[in-house]
Amino acid sequence: MQLGIIGLGRMGGNIARRLMLNGHTTVVYDRNTAFVEALAAEGSTGVTDLPALVAGLAKPRAVWVMLPAGAPTEETIDTLSTLLEAGDTIIDGGNTFYKDDIRRAKTLSEKGLHYIDVGTSGGVWGLERGYCMMIGGDAETVKRLDPLFATLAPGLGDIPRTKDRKSDDDRAEHGYIHAGPAGAGHFVKMIHNGIEYGMMQAFAEGFDILQTKNSESLPPDQRFDLNVADIAEVWRRGSVVSSWLLDLTADALASDPKLDGFSGSVADSGEGRWTIEAAMEQAVPVPVLSNSLFSRYRSRGQGTFGDKVLSAQRFGFGGHVETAKK
Amino acid sequence: MQLGIIGLGRMGGNIARRLMLNGHTTVVYDRNTAFVEALAAEGSTGVTDLPALVAGLAKPRAVWVMLPAGAPTEETIDTLSTLLEAGDTIIDGGNTFYKDDIRRAKTLSEKGLHYIDVGTSGGVWGLERGYCMMIGGDAETVKRLDPLFATLAPGLGDIPRTKDRKSDDDRAEHGYIHAGPAGAGHFVKMIHNGIEYGMMQAFAEGFDILQTKNSESLPPDQRFDLNVADIAEVWRRGSVVSSWLLDLTADALASDPKLDGFSGSVADSGEGRWTIEAAMEQAVPVPVLSNSLFSRYRSRGQGTFGDKVLSAQRFGFGGHVETAKK
Amino acid sequence: MQLGIIGLGRMGGNIARRLMLNGHTTVVYDRNTAFVEALAAEGSTGVTDLPALVAGLAKPRAVWVMLPAGAPTEETIDTLSTLLEAGDTIIDGGNTFYKDDIRRAKTLSEKGLHYIDVGTSGGVWGLERGYCMMIGGDAETVKRLDPLFATLAPGLGDIPRTKDRKSDDDRAEHGYIHAGPAGAGHFVKMIHNGIEYGMMQAFAEGFDILQTKNSESLPPDQRFDLNVADIAEVWRRGSVVSSWLLDLTADALASDPKLDGFSGSVADSGEGRWTIEAAMEQAVPVPVLSNSLFSRYRSRGQGTFGDKVLSAQRFGFGGHVETAKK
Amino acid sequence: MQLGIIGLGRMGGNIARRLMLNGHTTVVYDRNTAFVEALAAEGSTGVTDLPALVAGLAKPRAVWVMLPAGAPTEETIDTLSTLLEAGDTIIDGGNTFYKDDIRRAKTLSEKGLHYIDVGTSGGVWGLERGYCMMIGGDAETVKRLDPLFATLAPGLGDIPRTKDRKSDDDRAEHGYIHAGPAGAGHFVKMIHNGIEYGMMQAFAEGFDILQTKNSESLPPDQRFDLNVADIAEVWRRGSVVSSWLLDLTADALASDPKLDGFSGSVADSGEGRWTIEAAMEQAVPVPVLSNSLFSRYRSRGQGTFGDKVLSAQRFGFGGHVETAKK
Secondary structure (H helix, E strand, C coil), X not given: CEEEEECCCHHHHHHHHHHHCCXXXXXXXXXXXXXXXXXXXXXXXXXXXXXXXXXXXXXXXEEEECCCCCHHHHHHHHHHHHHCCXXXXXXXXXXXXXXXXXXXXXXXXXXXXXXXXEEEECHHHHHHHCCEEEEECCHHHHHHCHHHHHHHCCCCCCCCCCCCCCCCCCHHHHCEEEEECCCHHHHHHHHXXXXXXXXXXXXXXXXXXXXXXXXXCCCHHHCCCCCHHHHHHHHCXXXXXXXXXXXXXXXXXXXXXXXXXXXXCCCCCHHHHHHHHHHHHHCCCCHHHHHHHHHXXXXXXXXXXXXXXXXXXXXXXXXXXXXXXX | CEEEEECCCHHHHHHHHHHHCCCCEEEEEXXXXXXXXXXHHCCCEECCCHXXXXXXXXXXXXXXXXXXXXXXXXXXXXXXXXXXXXXXXXXXXXXXXXXXXXXXXXXXXXXXXXXXXXXXXXXXXXXXXXXXXEEECCHHHHHHCHHHHHHHCCCCCCCCCCCCXXXXXXXXXXXXXXXXCCCHHHXXXXXXHHHHHXXXXXXHHHHHHHHHCCCCCCCHHXXXXXXXXXXXXXXXXXXXXXXXXXXXHHHHHHHCCCCCCXXXXXXXXXXXXXXXXXXXXXXXXXXXXXXXXXXXXHHCCCCCXXXXXXXXXXXXXXXXXXXXXX | CEEEEECCCHHHHHHHHHHHCCCCEEEEECCCHHHHHHHHHCCCEECCCHHHHHHCCCCXXXXXXXXXXXXXXXXXXXXXXXXXXXXXXXXXXXXXXXXXXXXXXXXXXXXXXXXEEEEEECHHHHHHHCCEXXXXXXXXXXXXXXXXXXXXXXXXXXXXXXXXXXXXXCHHHHCEEEEXXXXXXXXXXXXXXXXXXHHHHHHHHHHHHHHHCCCCCCCHHHCCCXXXXXXXXXXXXXXXXXXXXXXXXXHHHHHCCCCXXXXXXXXXXXXXXXXXXXXXXXXXXXXXXXXXXXXXXXXXXXXXXXXXXXXXXXXXXXXCCCCCCC | CEEEEECCCHHHHHHHHHHHCCCCEEEEECCCHHHHHHHHHCCCEECCCHHHHHHCCCCCCEEEECCCCCHHHHHHHHHHHHHCCCCCXXXXXXXXXXXXHHHHHHHHHCCCCEEEEEEEECHHHHHHHCCEEEEECCHHHHHHCHHHHHHXXXXXXXXXXXXXXXXXXCHHHHCEEEEECCCHHHHHHHHHHHHHHHHHHHHHHHHHHHHHCCCCCCCHHHCCCCCHXXXXXXXXXXXXXXXXXXXXXXXXXXXXXXXCCCCCCCCCCHXXXXXXXXXXXXXXXXXXXXXXHHHHHHHCCCCCHHHHHHHHHHHHHHCCCCCCCC
C-alpha cells in the first residue's frame, strides 16, 4: 500500500522504514531536507513540499501527519485540507488532544475527507518491536487502511495469549485497535500516558525510599546499604511489579547505579494534563494520576509562590525563619 | 500559684511573663544564663541548675518543661525524676510525641510523680492573646493546677459564643481543655498542627494559581493582572475562607506583595509526620494532610532520587533528554 | 440607585433586600411568581417577564442575573442581549466559568452592552454580614455601579485592619474588589472556592483522626475518649486554625457531637473542578485542592470501576477474595 | 537440603512442594492436621507439634515460619527459640514489619540462633514460576542456605538479560538477593508492595476514566463506546505500560468485561502503611504510594466522620442540604 508521511523525526522516519521493510511504498516530506534525503536513500519518494506530496500519491490518498501536537499539526492539516480531494484520508499519528480530533473530523468530513487519529506507543523501540496503536475514525476507512496498521503493529509475537479471551476482532492481539469514532484513538492513548505517569511515579517513590534508606543523614542503626540495581533486577524475576518500565529501570541502574547522569528535571506533556481534565469532566477520583503530574512540576525545582506563602504564614504566626533562606 | 519553668525561649519566657503579670510566682532555669537574668529582672526567681530549681519550689511542686521535643526534653525529665518527690508534677509543654507521654507517665507514676502534657498553640502571640492549651494527664492534677492554666489561656474574650453550645465544662470556652489521660493533650495538638498544614497548603496552592495567572509565560489573552494583596484583604471580609491564617497572609502581602523576602524553603516538624502515622494506624484517609507535608519536603528544592528514576525511565523508553540537565 | 434582578432564590432575594434596606430600588423577576410577590411586598417592583423588567428600568440599565451557572444563566443573558440597549449593563452574580465571561463580554460589547461578572461569597449569611464580592469587567462600569457594590459589601465593620496595608483603592477593605477585566471576578471566586475545599478537607481529615481515636476497633490501650465538640471550641480561642469554618464546625458539633444528622455525601460544584483545570493550564502543583475534590467524589460512596480493577488484580496475582463482597 | 516448615497455607505448602520436587526434604507442621497429611502424602515428614518438628531436623537446623505477620509469627518464633539450639536458624518468610526483624535478630543472636527474614513475592504463581525473594540476615547463614533459596527462586528462565549489567553476585538474576542484615529483606519487600499499590491504582484510575467515558450520565456527544478488554489487550503489545499487572487485568476483563463479579472492596496490608511510615522517617515525598492506600480505605465504602464534617460545614455556611441523605 502507499502512504504519504509528513514529519520524519524519530517516529515518522521509523514508521516509513517499517512500512518499506514490509513491502509498502512511501512518499515523504519534512522541513528538514536532510531527513527527506536520508529516507529517499532508503527507498522512499522524497518531496520538497506538500503539493508535491499530494501529487505523488494515488487516489484515494492517505497522508500520515507525524508532527508535534498543536500548531505544527493544525497548520499542516489545514493546508492538506485544501490540497486533498474527497475520499482522501488524513491520519494524525501525533499526540493531539482528542477534542481537536472530533472538531477536525467534523470540519474535514464536510469536504468529503476522512480523518483518522492514531495514538501510538512504543517510542524509540517501534521500528524493531512494532507500534502499539489506538485508532479513532470511521470503521470503513480504518478497515481500508488495515494493511498499513497491520504492518506497523507488533503482531502476536511470543507474548502469551490472554486466558479466556474471545473476541471477533483479533486486531487487539496483534497490537492495534479501532477504539471508536474520531478522537477515541487519542483518548485511549491519553489515558495510557496517564497510567504511565502513575506507574513511573510509583517506581520513583519506591526507589527513593530504598535509596534514602542508605543515607548518611539517618542514624547508623537505622541505615541499610541497599543495592538498588540488584533490587530492580530481582524484581524483574517473578515479582508482582514486573513490567517494561522496571526493565528499563534495571537497565539504567545497571550502568549508573546512582543515576548521576540525570538531574531529575522531568518534563510533562499535554496528555498528562488532559487526562486530569477528562477525570474532572467525568467526576473520577484520580489522586495517583494527578499527583504524578504534580511531582513532575515539582521535579523541575523552581520554588513556587505557594511555598513562599507558607513561609510567610509561618513567619507570621510563629516567627519561624526559613532554614535555607537564599 | 508557684511554677518552675525550664527553658526560657520565646515560649517559656512568655509563659513566665504571662503568669507573673497575673499574680503567680515563677522559679526559672535555662542553660543560657542571659535568659535567666532577664526574667529575674522581671520578677522571677532565677536559678542556675535543676537541683536549685527543685529546692526553690514548695511542695507539691509543679515544673513546666518547655524545651525542644526529643533528647533535650527527655533528658531533663529523666533528671527531674531523680530530684522530685512523690506528689510533685512534671508538665511537658513542648511538642512531644504522644506515645512518649504515655510511656513517661507510666514510668513516673511508679515513683509517685504526676505527668501532664500540654499542647500549646499561639506561637509568638501567646503573651498578648493567651495560649490555646490541650492538656493530658490525670484529672485531679489538672484540676489542682487550674489556676495556672486559667491564667495562661485566652479566656472568653470577645469571640462570639458558639450557638447551641452546652457543656458542664466551661474550660473549652476559656481556651483550654482537659483532653484525656497522659498523651491526649499532645495528640490533640498534633492533629491541630496537621490541620494547620492542610489549611496553609490550601492557601498556598490557591495563591499560587492566582499569582501565576499573571505570569508572562501565559499567552497575553489568558493573562490577568491580579492584585493578590487586595484579594487576601477582600477575603478577610465576609468570605468563607476567613481565618487567622488569611489575616497573616494579608499582612505579609500588604508589605511584600511578591513575597520576595522569602525563598519558600519550608521546614516541617515531627507533628506533621506523626499525624500521618496516626492516620495509618487508624486507617483514616488523609490525602490533604499528607500531601501538605510532601509539599514541604518538595519546597526544600532538593532533587530526589525518585525524580532521577523518572528521567532514566523516560530516556529508556523514549530517548527523552532532560530539558534542564544541570 | 436602581437595579433589575433576575433570580430570587436565597442569594438573589437577599441581594434585593440588602439593597432596599439601604435606599436602592429594585425591579425583580423570577419564574416562580411567589418569590416575585414576596419581594414586591417588601418594596420591589415585581414583573412577570424579561421585557417588563427591561421596560421597568431607567437607562442606562443594570440587570443582575443570579441564576444557576450554565444553561439558565446563558439563556437568560442571550434573551437580555436582545432586549437591552447600548450602554446597558448585564451583571452575572452566579458561579459562571470565567472563560464563559470572557466570551460573553466580547459578544455583548459588539452590541454596546457592558458585562460584569461578580463572584460572591457569603452564602446564607450575606443579608446580615454583607457579601464579599470579586468583580470583573471594565473599570468605568464597575465604578458607575459602585453605589450598589458598596451597599452589598460588608464594609469595614469591626475586623482589625491589616498591618502595613497601604493602597490607593480602599474597596478591598470594604469587602469588594475590582479584580480585572471580564472573567477576573469569577476567576478569583473560583480560586476562593478551591481554597475553601482544601480548608474544609483539612478539618475533615483532622476531626476524622480525632473521632476514630475513640473507636472501639482500636485496642483499649490505644484508645482515647476525646470530646470533639470541646476540641473545636478550644481551637477557636487563640489557635492557629481559628477560622469561620472552624466556628461553623464548632456550631455543628455543639448540637450534634457525632454529626448523626448527616450522611456525609458531599456535592461538588464546577468551581472546584475548574480550579484544577486552571492549575493544569498553568502547571501549578495543587495536590491539596485536587485531593479535596477527590474526597468529595469518594464521599458519595459509589464504588468505582477502578476499585473493581484493584479487586480483579488482587484476585489474579494472589487469589485474594474480597473481604466484603456484596 | 533439609528444611522445617511451619504454616502450610497456600504459600507454605507450595514452598514445601517446590523444594521436594527439586530433591530437598521437608519436615512440616500446621495447626490444621489436614494440611500436614496432604503434604505427608506428597513426601514430607509430617509432625503434630513444634517439639516434634525440631526433633525431626538434623543440626544445624533451619525452620521456615510461613504464618500471618504479628501474633501468630511472633508466638511461634518465641516457642521455637526455646526449642532450638545454638547454630540453628529461624527463617521468617511472612510479611513481618522490618523493625520486628531487627529486634528479633538481636534477641535470638544472644542465644546463638540465626534469624533470616525473607520477603517473598509471587503469590499463587510461585510453585510454577518460582518465588522472587528478598533476604535479610547475616551473609554466612544466607550463603549456607543457598541451595534452598536457589531452588525456590525462578532462576534465569527466558527473561531477557539486563543490558550493561555486571555484578559479582548473580543471585539477583536468578530471582533472589541478599539485601542486607536482618530486616533488609522485609524492608525491600515492603517497598515492593508499596510500588505494587501505586501501579495498581494507576491502572485502576485509568480504566475508571475509560469505563466512565461510556457512561450514560455523559451527554451523548461526549460519550464513547470503548471496549476496555480490547484496550487492556492492545496495551500488552508494545506499549509502555506492559506489565504483569496489565496481563492480569486483561485476563480479568476478557472473562468479565464489566468486572461484575467484584464489588471493589479492597483490603490493605501492613506493608502499605509501613511504607508510608518509612517515607515519613526519611522525609521522602510519596503522594502516589500514600494516595493508593487512601483509595483502598475509601474503596471499602464506609462513610467517614470527615465526610460528615464537610456536610456540616456546607450546611453551616451555605444551607446546602446533602443530595443523597440516607
